Amino acid sequence: MQTGQPAKMRQLKLALRAAFPRTVPVMVGYLFLGAAFGILLESKGYGFGWAALMSIFIYAGSMQFVAVDLLATGAGFLQVILMTLMVNIRHVFYGISMLGKFRNLGAKKPYMIFSLTDETFSLLCTAEPPKNVDRNWFFFFIALFNQLYWIVGSVVGGLLGSSFSFNTQGIDFAMTALFVVIFVNQWREAKSHVPALVGLVCSLVCLLLFGADNFILPALIGMVVLLSVFRGRLDRPEEGAAT
Template identity: 40%
Template sequence: MRQQHACWPALRAAFPYTTPILAGFVFLGFAYGVYMNVMGFPFYYPFLLALVIFGGSLEFVAVSMLLSPFAPLATFLLALLIQARHLFYGLSLFDTYRGLGWKRFFLIYGLCDETFSIIFSAKRRLPEGVDRGWFMLWITWLDEAYWVFSALLGGLVGGALPFDTAGLGFVMTAMFVVIFIEQWLNECHHATAVLGLVAAGSCLAVFGAQSFMIPAMLVILSALLLGRRPLERYYLPESDQAGGRETR
């Protein structure tokens, strides 16, 4: 009997984890496609931007960039500022993506807020017998596919249907709240979660809603680097501390 390729069990295991992302991306991706159509762009623009940029909020900002005078340096700096949080995501997944060969290239390219949340919460309770690399790759592929094809659908429908995008942004906020609660319930210790809440809340109060993200990430990164050893003793079992291995 021919042995089943490892990618198919990984797909069956990964898909249920991505269903909350599907629910959020269908609405927001569709709204993004409609928004670009209303702004005068043909249907393939939201599809191509979603496929190439895959940056969520950056894609919405890119609409105004495309309609503005050519300013590559300002565009680069603004894009870097908006997406700088991915630097921290990448650092935190450095060991998780180690040793995955060709898969890690798309894992790095396709990393977004939602994919990071799923991989971070699922990597410690990976279903038995499922290939870790294929599992994470399917999560990344599925999440991007939800966004890209929802944007394409919105671009195709465009102005044919009356569609009010007001309030849809809360869909993603609600999804992140649910993911945070799930991680909180599944973790025995909550030091890092409390650190994130305190850092974000403090920086929000000091810098305001438009500028708190990067200071908050710097505070969190500094605290994690300075407190790495105590946190490892706090979170990891003694066997993993002795071997220096990551708990998966």
């Protein structure tokens, strides 16, 4: 019992140290955007406590920004449900692609499902722990770190929001820049660039066909269909490298 406990603590420390560097790009974006959310929420009359609670229990990024307007206008329950479904329906596809990685997570699985944001999903797609690091704890700490960054940013923003105000127009571009950084990192580390190219082509085609406001869902459907159809061919190089 006593010998097992230090071994487990050592395992947790190794996973924590391995996960943190992976989340640094997300930390920069989440602290900034979380602060913007906290400031915006405070400007509508909701203090930093509300920002903390929303970031802990909702933790939906873009949906939290939308929720600020819904709270301010007194939207109905059904409207909130439909809006949340429209904004976050892409997470259904994220979850499907994570079924394999989440299969053996045990008690950590519900939290991993809850905390699967865009950025966490991007990191988990390519992140692989070092040989001496527990895979499940490595994934868990990536997700946990990311949410902690968002909570801290939103609380700080809520606290600062009552002291001063500024024009937040264009502040959401930081999220776009964060996605570019993550994409470039994945491109450099991935053995095959085919999935990334499929995603780019599907997004561009759907953007031209459906417009900027409606292209995300059809683009995701197209990616899932194409990657599912050609999954066997995409997996073959990895199987050959393993042997």
